[in-house]
Amino acid sequence: MVGRRCYAVVVGVALTVLLAGCVGPTVTDAGYRNKVGDTARQISSSIASARLAVQLDLDGRMAFALTDQTVSDAESDADSAATALASRQPPTDSALKLYQRASRPIQDAVDALRALRIAVRRGDSAVIRAALAGLDAPQHGMDDLRTAASGG
Amino acid sequence: MKADSELSADEMLLDRQILDVDGAAIGKIDDLELTEPEDGGAPVLTAFLCGPTALGPRIGGRLGLWWAAIGRRLRPTDEAYPNRIPIGEVDCVDRAQVRLTVSRDALDADRFRDWTRDHIIGRIPGAG
């Protein structure tokens, strides 16, 4: 009986630690930098994914709802990554500076993906091409941000 | 009963699948009934016991009590003693299987199965 109770306590503690690990706050400067880098990486991947799907669609190699789905997913992933970062409190002054440096390009990227999604839904290939070209600048922005977050 | 001249309870009997005369599954040997004979000698094997009221005590703890209680509710008379399969109805016991001389329907061993069939599965279209 004692053994069983012990077991329950151990499982409880393990679960708590596990859950805490999943949503734990970033308290250090380095942790925050990491978070910014991760966000940039996620958004960059979303842009790449949407770009690939739309390019294939323009080449007539896609079918069904896959293009639409991939672009929508990319937009919502980027949006939720941006929101997740914005909800973190920057722990230090330099972290705050990094956030201020990051928020503009991140918002641009989300906006560009949104524009692409709207264009894809409307189905006008000229507009789609324009929206696709509009991804280039945010892509560079994310690359720069990753460098900034990992470097000094 | 066709079997070796020596059986071991844990190694050959307990937790083995019981099949009826047609090869249909009846349950596991959840416990063995040993009866002390009137001549006062060593206990003899008189029956296989099966069902939740035999398994419950082996699970132990609160889960075991709960298991046995559910089993008791399923018995017609709220009886705590498990289903008996008298040793006389056992056809053979060997390493491969435990088989009976009677059919599943003659045993009335499994009210839970009947209840599930009559109240849930039998009511779904296509149950056969």
Place this chain on the structure above:
Amino acid sequence: MSRLFKMALGVMTAIGGFVDIGNLVTSGITGARFGMALTWAIVLGTMGMTLYGEMAGRVAAVARRPVFHIVRERLGVRTGMANLAAFLLLSGLMLAAELGGVALVLQLVTGVNYLVWVPVAAAVTWLIVWRVSFSVMENLFGLLGLCLVVFVVALFVLPTDWGALWHGATHPWVPPDQGHPMYFFYAVSLFGACLTPFQVVFFSSGGREEHWTTKSLPEMRLNALVGFPLGGLLSIAIMAAAVVVLKPAGVDVSHLGQVALPVAQALGPVGLALALVGFMAAVMAAAAECALSMGYAVAQYLGWGWGKDRLPRDAPRFHLVCLVAVLGATALVLTSVDPVTVTVLSVVLGAAAIPLTYFPVLVVANDGDYMGSHVNGRTLNALASVFLVIMVVTSIVTVPLLFFTKAGR
């Protein structure tokens, strides 16, 4: 002729049946992130699956005992029950992942949100469990699952640098931009995706459903020794396709649809259609197998009648368990938890639970009383022991890895 046909059919369905949502998702993710560096995990997992499947199949054919008979017989009532509970929990998670996978594929085809398709997927899964005969289920879905061969075709059409792929597979170093915990977390996920306990429970119980005897051993061995490795090869092809197309583009896979993009690039709409049919068949079959394996496990542990070769009213409790499993998993998916996350979680936790069922099967495969001349040979035992160690190590490191990598994010 008919025997040859049957054998070929068996192998083909084993290939199609090997791949499920776990393989699709983990191969896609790891290919895009790590290149071919984790190929070894698929190879290891497939070898383990082949070994385990062959032993379980042999025990089912010779000793006439499917997996959960053995679990209770050899581990006893209490340990056996803990084992059963773990199996049900993990298979339930896996079933939720498969149902979510079916719904996601339907979303990709129709554009309608996957949550709408979840009840449909659940209903079809249950109907397969309820009425479709065992051989129709295996053969139909197994063959449709072979559509996934388009991934292999795609590799030949794409400008694939085979030398680079081979170099990546034979130089399994951790990529500089990824940490060790992440690398090993995904290695565990691939291992667990190939070596799924529910597939072994299904394989061995299916053997009893088809009344295997010692005479069926060659057929069973062919399925396990040829079919499973070819299934593993298919998983590697899916990974390689992601390496060729998604990795250079910088796409990090987080949705099922992204896994199909390489095929679209190589083969256009027709290839894409075939890939989606393959996804659908593989995941649908896995969902039904998963639900059935939960029914098999409970019925075998408690000694109830089970099987698809009899009418539901003759095995009512078995069908009740399957029904409850499908309903429970459906409820889980309907909470709108991300199916891809559920998939990764279930293959990783599944990897941790492998020794629970593998160990008793290994013991019984050595029991001369049951197996006669068909006991494990020396070489097989040596290999099986090595795998037991690998599995135990895997299950020890899994939970810490899950914690450190925050489930691979």
Place this chain on the structure above:
Amino acid sequence: MRATDLLGAVVYDSEGVPVGAVRDLRLTAGGPPVPDSGRPAYRLSTLECGPVGVAHRLGYGHRPMSGPWPLTVLLRMLVRRSVLVDWADVTGVHGNRIDISRRRTELRGAVRDGS
């Protein structure tokens, strides 16, 4: 009496020293007729007692196990410490305690050497 009342009970020898827990019951043919059927019964003849039950349960006691290697050696070693107690020597069963009339040293080993 049920089999599981005896299984797991601890056996004490004539000097009160614990011998081990009951791991298995051996039943021998040729007992008196059973009331149900009138056929001769299997009679409880021997208790197999030992410190560790796992090895026995897995089959490494008496079954012809062909491997796997490290387990065979390890588990056989555990089983070798088991002893046999004749039911005739049992003087009393009190709940989870079984008393016998012999000393520990007089008991036979459960596994014959060489098997």
